[in-house]
Amino acid sequence: IHRIHPTHGIIGEEFGNHNADAEFVWVLDPIDGTKSFMTGKPLFGTLIGLCRDGVPLVGIIDQPVLEERWVGIVHHGTTLNGQVVQTGDVVHDLSDAMMYTTDPQMFREGYELERFTSIRDAVKSPVYGGDCYSYACVASGYADLVIEADLGVYDYAAIVPVIQGAGGYISNWEGGDLHLDKHDTECHGRVVAAANHQLWTSAIDLLSSDTDG
């Protein structure tokens, strides 16, 4: 990337950052789901995101064992191995939703765990494990929701265009846009992805509500 696009920036989980304030920035995670990779579960993936002025525009989720590659472009669509995919628009109530979470221990005691628990108790069923493949399952119309925390920008920059291109919604827990510059100030590593607008607004209501209220 550096040789072909010398003005572009790169943010990588494994290789550090380079020119991260550039107009175009590539966000790379060579192996998302390291524990899955180590233990033989083929749900890990390579994530490649391209952001413009901090906004994720193009994303790739590549799963080499299954030979599956999702490519999402905002306002343009999402494909799986070249075939257009779309998120589900049948499940609209949380009580009917299948919700992915990679690891229940990613939620810190207090604020995060309380809100995760409230949405876990509201959905039809939580499903654990999945890494980036969880979001791919939402993009392909199989899963309804993903709720996670403790993520880095390299964990979601590639995911955002895949979900949005497929017709889904993805944001921080307060419903705010996922933007490279807002990671520390607004996102705090907390991400929700939903198959459709109704599920997303219901999830945001629970995730952003005051626990004392």
Next chain:
Amino acid sequence: IHRIHPTHGIIGEEFGNHNADAEFVWVLDPIDGTKSFMTGKPLFGTLIGLCRDGVPLVGIIDQPVLEERWVGIVHHGTTLNGQVVQTGDVVHDLSDAMMYTTDPQMFREGYELERFTSIRDAVKSPVYGGDCYSYACVASGYADLVIEADLGVYDYAAIVPVIQGAGGYISNWEGGDLHLDKHDTECHGRVVAAANHQLWTSAIDLLSSDTDG
């Protein structure tokens, strides 16, 4: 099965039981990991076990998406698509072990959750999600431990020969054999599988210890 072996029994998750007291009993689970299957995660599998006098002797774990089939025969070996596989013999300490659990909510409050928490805190890292594929990862030498509860006989009858044939150890939480007739009296749906004898004895020590001790 009934036509070819009329004297054999069948225990199935989906179809009920037939002649379950026969010398030879087939234990079938057409789709283990229903939630994974529903949400697009290719870790579900078809389980076929053959027991003699209640003891699992032959087991098959079949994953159709990945086209992977593990076949285990006690005292004979385990193969993956025809190639011999063996469990890992490098990790001997719990503190180095990667441990699979399908769902942290499978452990009931009290006894089960306390013991699961103690072993979760002792291992290097828990990994969630996996269904029957977790055990296949142990058989193939990638994962070190699986701890689960709330299982039916159809969830583990096919798994036992796959783990044992690959050189691993599998038992109830007290270290007792998994046997069709001991499900309700000794196993109570609680299963531990380990890659080698050292890991297994360390896990049993934690899982069977008195919480008050």
